[in-house]
Amino acid sequence: MAKVFRIALTGAPCSGKTSAIERLAADFYNESRDVFICTEAAYEVIAEGYSRDDYLVFETEVAKKQIQNEDELLKRAYNSEKQEAVIFYDRTVTDCFSYVDDRDALAKSIGMGIVDSWSRYDAIIMLEAVERSGYFCTSSRIENYETALACQDKLLDVMVGHPHLRYVKSNDSFDKKYASVKAEIDSVLSGYEIEKKLLIEYPDFNKLAKYKPFKAKISQTYLLCAVGSHRVRKRSASGVDTYFETLKIRVTGSCCEETESIISKQRYDELLKSADPSKHTINKDRYCFLFDGQYFELDVFDFWNDRAFLELEMKSENHSFTLPPEIKVIKDVSNDYHYKNNYLAGLDL
Template sequence: ETYDEALEYQKKLLAVTVGHSHLRFIKNESTFEEKYISCRAEFESVLSGYEIEKKFLVEYPDFALLEKYNPFKAEISQTYLLCAVGSHRIRKRGSNGTFTYFETLKIRVTGSCAEETEDVISKAQYDELMKSADPDKNTIIKDRYCFLYEGQYFELDVFRFWNDRAFLELELKSENQEYKLPPEIKVIKDVSDDYHYKNSYLAGLKL
C-alpha cells in the first residue's frame, strides 16, 4: 500500500467516523504498550458514565478557515422533558435526511463534569416522549460541526438564535487534561462552569 493510498483510506475512514456522538481519537503511539494504555484510558472514560467537558463561548466562526479540517455537519433538535432530578432530554440527530434518536439523563456533579446515561431509542419512542416535553422550555435547534485538530475531537455548535457567537466543546478524560484549541476560532470566554450557558438554561429563555 502506497502512502497516497493510505492517505486516501484515512480520509474515507474519517468521513464515516467524524460526527459520531461518541467518537474517540487515539494517537498512533510509538509502541504497542503505549497504544494499549491510550485505548484502555478511552474505554474507561466512556464506561465510567461521567462526561467531563470544556465549553467555550466563541465568536461566530469563519467556516472558510475551518474547511481544511473537513468538518462533518450534523443537524440536532434537542427537547427537554419534565424532570425532578437532573436534566432529561431527547435528541434527534443526523444529516442528509437520516436521523438517530437519543434519550439522555444528565446529573451534574460539577460545572464541567456530569453523570450521564444515554440510550438510542426508536422514532416511536421519541415521538411518545415528546408528549412529556417541558412546556416552559423551547426545543433547541442547532447545527453541529465536528472535526479533529491536533489529535483532539471538537464539536462546534451554531444556533439559529445567535448570529454573532457559538459554542466550542471538547470532551476530556480528566479535569486536568491538557488541550489545545484551534487558532481559527476566537474564544470569548470559558463557560464550562457557567450555568447560564447550558443548553437546558438557554431552552428556557425567549431568544
C-alpha cells in the same frame, strides 16, 4: 438483560487495533462484566474465496458478513448472565464505505448508509497510523505505508460525524498508545462525561472548511424531570434522522453522569408529550471535525449570530488541549450554568 456497551476500534492497517482488542478483552473482563470480540469480517470473506479485484463486490460481502456477525454477537451479549457486557468490534460496517468509490451502491446493497451504520456503535475509537519505521506487511496486510496513510484519510472521511468518536494518536510505544485507548474506554464505561465548553466568536466557516467538518441538525427538547436533566434529541444528517434519550446528573461544573440511548421515533414522539412547558426546544447546527487528534463539536444556534459553542470531551478535568487557530475564544463556560443548554432553553431568546 445485561447492559451492553458496543465499542468499535478502527484505524489504518498496522495501527494496532487488533492487538489492542486482545489486551482489552483481558483487562475489562471481570466477575460482573462479560466481554465479546467481533473479529474483522474481511478475513472470513477472503477465506470464502472473494478477492479485492472488485472492491465494491468484496466490501459488500464484508459488510454483510460484519452485520451478520454483529447481530449474532449482540444477542449473546444481551443474554449474558452478568450485569454488563462489552462488545469490542475489530472494524465496523462503516469501514466498508471507506474502501469503495460508489458508496450509494454499497448502501443500497446492504440496506444502510454511512450515518445509519453509526448507530450500531456506542463509541468508535480510531487509532492513528504508526510511524513509517514501525510499519510492516503480512500475508493478509498487502498495503504499503503510503497506501495505509491513504486508507486512514478515507476512514476519517466516513467516521467524522459519529456522535462519540475518539481519535488516539500514535505514541513512541504501543504500550503508551494502548494506555490512551484504555483511558478512552474507561471513560465510556464509567458513564461520566467530562466536557470542555468554550464560548467562541461566530466562526468563519470558509476558514474551517479545510478541517472537513461534518454537519448535523439537532433539535433538543427538555422533559419534565425531578432529578438532573432529561432530554430527547433528534439528530438529522445526510437524510437520516436518529433519535436519542439522555439523562444527565451533574457531578461538577464540567462533569456529569450521563445515560444515553438511541430510541425509536415512536418512543421519541411519546416522550415529547412530557416536554417541560417552561422551556423551548433548542435548535442548532452541529459541526464535527478533527484537529490535532482532538474531536471537536461546534454548535451554532438559531438565536445567536455573533457567538457559538465549541465543545470537547476529555478523559480528565485537567486534560490539556489545543485549538484551531481560526477559533477565537470569548471565555471558558464549562462551569457556568448560564451557558448550559438546559438553562438557555428556559430563556426568551
